[in-house]
Amino acid sequence: EIVLTQSPGTLSLSPGERATLSCRASQSVSSSxxxxxxxxxxxxxxxxxxxxxxxxxxIPDRFSGSGSxxxxxxxxxxxxxxxxxxxxxxxxxxxxxxxFGQGTKLEIK
Amino acid sequence: xxxxxxxxGGFVQPGRSLRLSCSASGFSVGDYAMTWVRQAPGKGxxxxxxxxxxxxxxxxxxxxxxxxxxxxxxxxxxxIAYLQMNSLETDDTAVYYCTRSLGGYSYxxxxxxxxxxxxxxxxxxx
Numbered sequence: 001e002i003v004l005t006q007s008p009g010t011l012s013l014s015p016g017e018r019a020t021l022s023c024r025a026s027q028s029v030s031s032s033x034x035x036x037x038x039x040x041x042x043x044x045x046x047x048x049x050x051x052x053x054x055x056x057x058x059i060p061d062r063f064s065g066s067g068s069x070x071x072x073x074x075x076x077x078x079x080x081x082x083x084x085x086x087x088x089x090x091x092x093x094x095x096x097x098x099x100f101g102q103g104t105k106l107e108i109k
Numbered sequence: 110x111x112x113x114x115x116x117x118g119g120f121v122q123p124g125r126s127l128r129l130s131c132s133a134s135g136f137s138v139g140d141y142a143m144t145w146v147r148q149a150p151g152k153g154x155x156x157x158x159x160x161x162x163x164x165x166x167x168x169x170x171x172x173x174x175x176x177x178x179x180x181x182x183x184x185x186x187x188x189i190a191y192l193q194m195n196s197l198e199t200d201d202t203a204v205y206y207c208t209r210s211l212g213g214y215s216y217x218x219x220x221x222x223x224x225x226x227x228x229x230x231x232x233x234x235x
Contacts (some may be wrong), residue, residue: 032217037154044206044225045146045154051217088154090222092213097170098144098156 002026002093006101012109019076021104023089028069033092036065036074039103040085048087049074076106084108111135111224113207118229121197129229131190131207138183139163142212143190144222145181147203147231157205158192161212170212174200197233204228 003026013019023034031052037045047056049065052072062077076083089101117129131143144159158171158181169181175194183190190207207226215221 030217032215033213034217035221037222039154044208044228045222046225047220047223050215050219050221054217054220056220056223090154090156092215092221094213097159097172097213098210100154100156103153 001096002029002091002099004089004091004099004101006087006089006104008104009102010105010107012107013079014109015079015081017079019074019079019083019106021074021076021087021106023067023072023074023101025070025072025091029091029093031068031072034065034067034072035090037088037090038083038085039088045088079106081108111209113209113224113226115205115207115226115229118205118231120232120234122235123197123199123233125197126193126195127197127231129192129194129205129207129231131192131226133188133190133209136209137185138188138190138209139185141209142214143181143183144208144210144212145190145192146206146208146222146225147201148206148228149200149203152203155203159210159212160190161214165212165214168212194231197231199233202231202233204230 034052036049039045142159145157180193
């Protein structure tokens with residue numbers, strides 16, 4: 001079973017700063033099936049990035065995804081107040097279905 | 110406009126059953142892999158199950174934690190997806206979200222999990 005490990009667990013930054021969130025897979029995976037979500041308290045997750053680097057409709061271009069193999073990154077170039085939330089990466093593997101990382105909480109410093 | 114609305118959650122004793130419904134509008138549940146994801150209180154997201162669209166065999170897949178106890182289905186005439194949950198355990202306590210996905214056939218080229226319902230809370234306790 002492939003495990004996704006996100007780091008850091010909590011990231012404390014200020015608006016205007018750059019955020020770099022990591023998602024590491026326990027073995028090499030296809031970047032086609034890496035997805036990133038944003039979730040705010042009391043809300044459903046929101047799709048940000050699919051295929052590791054493709055922005056979903058309506059997602060600002062300050063959000064970008066990258067990576068390959070075992071290491072994937074979500075970057076928020078300049079944090080806006082509404083970006084403070086929990087972020088999850090997700091992977092699909094045909095043998096085991098979908099799996100999520102444990103999440104990174106992005107909080108205001 | 111695409112919308113997903115879950116219902117059927119509630120309080121249930123361990124060992125009992127519950128059926129969740131996901132009413133869709135703005136698209137056909139037969140055209141997507143209808144998917145359930147859950148989130149235990151204060152915890153992260155966990156994929157539960159999906160049922161693929163007909164072109165992909167309408168096959169079902171389940172997380173190991175629910176396999177043999179949960180069953181996913183859909184009624185295209187009503188445009189509703191269901192999650193039948195049997196032999197419920199306290200660890201099944203969570204908000205259950207309905208979402209649409211491509212059931213592993215996005216190839217990274219199409220948005221996956223692009224619409225979600227607001228969730229329905231299931232509490233399993235004696």
